[in-house]
Amino acid sequence: MEAILTQGLTKKFGAFVAVDNVSFSVSAGEVFGFLGPNGAGKTTTIRMLCGILPPTAGQALVGGVDVMKEPQKIRGNIGYMSQRFSLYTDLTVAENLTLYAGIYGIPENAVKRRLKEVMELSALVGKEDALVVDLPTGWRQRLALGCAVLHEPEVLFLDEPTSGVDPAARQAFWELIYQLSSQGTAVLVTTHYMEEAEQCNRIGMIFAGRLVAMNTPTLLKERIPGKVYEVEAGDTIRASEIMRQLPGIAEVSPFGRRLHVLTETDTTTRTKLRQALTKAGITVSSLEQVAPSLEDVFIYVAQETANENNKKHR
Ligand SMILES: Nc1ncnc2c1ncn2[C@@H]1O[C@H](COP(=O)(O)OP(=O)(O)O)[C@@H](O)[C@H]1O
Numbered sequence: 001m002e003a004i005l006t007q008g009l010t011k012k013f014g015a016f017v018a019v020d021n022v023s024f025s026v027s028a029g030e031v032f033g034f035l036g037p038n039g040a041g042k043t044t045t046i047r048m049l050c051g052i053l054p055p056t057a058g059q060a061l062v063g064g065v066d067v068m069k070e071p072q073k074i075r076g077n078i079g080y081m082s083q084r085f086s087l088y089t090d091l092t093v094a095e096n097l098t099l100y101a102g103i104y105g106i107p108e109n110a111v112k113r114r115l116k117e118v119m120e121l122s123a124l125v126g127k128e129d130a131l132v133v134d135l136p137t138g139w140r141q142r143l144a145l146g147c148a149v150l151h152e153p154e155v156l157f158l159d160e161p162t163s164g165v166d167p168a169a170r171q172a173f174w175e176l177i178y179q180l181s182s183q184g185t186a187v188l189v190t191t192h193y194m195e196e197a198e199q200c201n202r203i204g205m206i207f208a209g210r211l212v213a214m215n216t217p218t219l220l221k222e223r224i225p226g227k228v229y230e231v232e233a234g235d236t237i238r239a240s241e242i243m244r245q246l247p248g249i250a251e252v253s254p255f256g257r258r259l260h261v262l263t264e265t266d267t268t269t270r271t272k273l274r275q276a277l278t279k280a281g282i283t284v285s286s287l288e289q290v291a292p293s294l295e296d297v298f299i300y301v302a303q304e305t306a307n308e309n310n311k312k313h314r
Pocket residue numbers: 013018036037038039040041042043044045
């Protein structure tokens with residue numbers, strides 16, 4: 001049985017379609033990432049799967065329970081860390097955990113054991129009496145995760161759990177995610193960070209409510225039909241304009257201080273790119289073929305989706 005299974009899941013707010021016919025599944029022990037720009041429909045999807053928001057159409061089973069028919073029953077089976085995770089900042093670490101243990105109805109004789117386990121899991125041992133307001137963001141996030149898994153849910157929803165924390169804290173948080181998934185928890189996580197998406201077993205890319213690509217990071221990269229060149233040039237803006245006008249170029253996008261050039265086929269060579277730039281008087285300090293990154297795929301898929309929409313509306 002899949003931990004999460006959706007079929008044509010749809011949410012409309014009035015005439016606006018926030019989640020459009022989304023079908024996917026997540027199995028036990030899998031870390032599935034939702035990658036998409038702001039407003040793509042990630043949070044709305046999660047809220048439907050948590051039984052908080054009724055879908056307009058389609059079906060969703062979470063832990064085998066239908067979110068439409070038995071939303072109450074879902075809640076005991078899931079952990080949910082919302083975008084603005086809800087800790088009580090004027091309470092201590094231990095008080096927050098105790099409070100959530102009560103909310104989740106953890107039996108009296110199990111509370112002590114679970115509190116201890118969760119303190120260890122979230123690396124907060126020794127901080128029991130610290131006020132949440134005094135904790136750095138990274139620690140709060142670990143505590144919020146701890147609260148969300150107190151009742152040992154089968155399915156865990158993490159909505160941008162690491163936004164606003166430094167890379168080291170993010171990495172520590174991901175180690176927690178792996179620990180939980182290795183114990184069989186199914187994890188659905190949303191993120192903006194490409195290096196986090198890289199760490200998911202599978203990724204769903206979501207644009208304007210539609211799931212437009214879904215696969216492992218490795219296989220997603222194979223979607224790019226041509227090559228990716230990384231270019232470091234004197235005048236980035238002009239270099240970008242010039243390369244974009246060459247035949248066989250799918251996309252040119254900024255990549256840090258450099259540019260990434262996605263070609264449609266294998267015929268656009270390094271030499272051709274370099275010649276075009278040099279001819280326009282642009283200094284090229286480096287021009288190399290690189291392996292596609294997830295960001296390249298994301299940009300490519302976004303472009304592809306925009307083109308399809310334009311065709312439809314013409
Ligand atoms: N309760 C609501 N009423 C009307 N529109 C909403 C509501 N909730 C979300 N939306 C809209 O639905 C779209 C998707 O939002 P959301 O799921 O929060 O996106 P994401 O989490 O990917 O940033 C946005 O355009 C948002 O404004």
